[in-house]
Amino acid sequence: MLYSSVMTSVSIPRFGELLAPYISRVPDGTRPRFLALLERGAAERYRMWAADLPEHAAVLLECSRAEDEIADRIEGAFALDEALRTELYAPLPDATRTYYDAFAPYSVWDQLRIQANAERQGANAWRSIAANHPDPRVVEVLHGCSALEEASADRLDALIATHAPA
Numbered sequence: 001m002l003y004s005s006v007m008t009s010v011s012i013p014r015f016g017e018l019l020a021p022y023i024s025r026v027p028d029g030t031r032p033r034f035l036a037l038l039e040r041g042a043a044e045r046y047r048m049w050a051a052d053l054p055e056h057a058a059v060l061l062e063c064s065r066a067e068d069e070i071a072d073r074i075e076g077a078f079a080l081d082e083a084l085r086t087e088l089y090a091p092l093p094d095a096t097r098t099y100y101d102a103f104a105p106y107s108v109w110d111q112l113r114i115q116a117n118a119e120r121q122g123a124n125a126w127r128s129i130a131a132n133h134p135d136p137r138v139v140e141v142l143h144g145c146s147a148l149e150e151a152s153a154d155r156l157d158a159l160i161a162t163h164a165p166a
Contacts, residue, residue: 010110012117013102016125022095029081030088032129036074037089039122041096043067045103045115052108059159063119063152070122070145077141109164112156119153122146 016023019038026034046064050057080088103111123146130142 010106010113012114015099015102015118015121018098018102019095022091022098025091026088027084030078030084032074032078033080034088034092034095035125036071036078037092038095038099039067039071039074041092041099042115042118043071045100049108049112049115056159056163059155063155066148066152070126070148073141073145077138109160112160112164116153116156116160119149119156123149123153 023031023034043064046060046067050060050064053060103114106114126142126145126149130139130146133139133142
């Protein structure tokens with residue numbers, strides 16, 4: 001479930017595996033919507049990092065906006081059957097706690113290293129969903145979400161390379 005980052009000794013979770021017990025609890029057709037809720041949790045996490053590192057808030061808040069944009073796009077592309085809303089939201093608190101707990105032992109800069117990798121994992125997840133989706137319009141949305149994830153990862157990598165303590 002973990003692998004070591006090449007850049008540091010930080011163990012970076014494989015978030016898909018870490019969150020699989022929660023993702024698997026939502027009805028099949030709602031999984032992209034559940035991932036969108038997790039994106040909103042990541043957006044909140046970026047806002048917390050921006051408060052911790054106010055001198056870098058512009059970059060971190062740009063990443064936060066990208067997470068919210070991803071969630072908006074997914075919510076627009078995948079309709080929600082309101083009868084499934086309770087099942088969709090039920091595992092969210094535990095999933096969010098698990099996600100936040102993965103960062104807890106680390107310094108803020110190591111947390112950002114983990115998040116940069118998590119963004120790339122997220123990009124791969126959207127591509128995986130796109131590869132199996134029959135609607136070309138939804139596939140385009142998913143690829144756009146992958147691009148947003150990768151842009152955030154690149155912003156974090158640049159921020160870390162320029163400002164993180166060695």
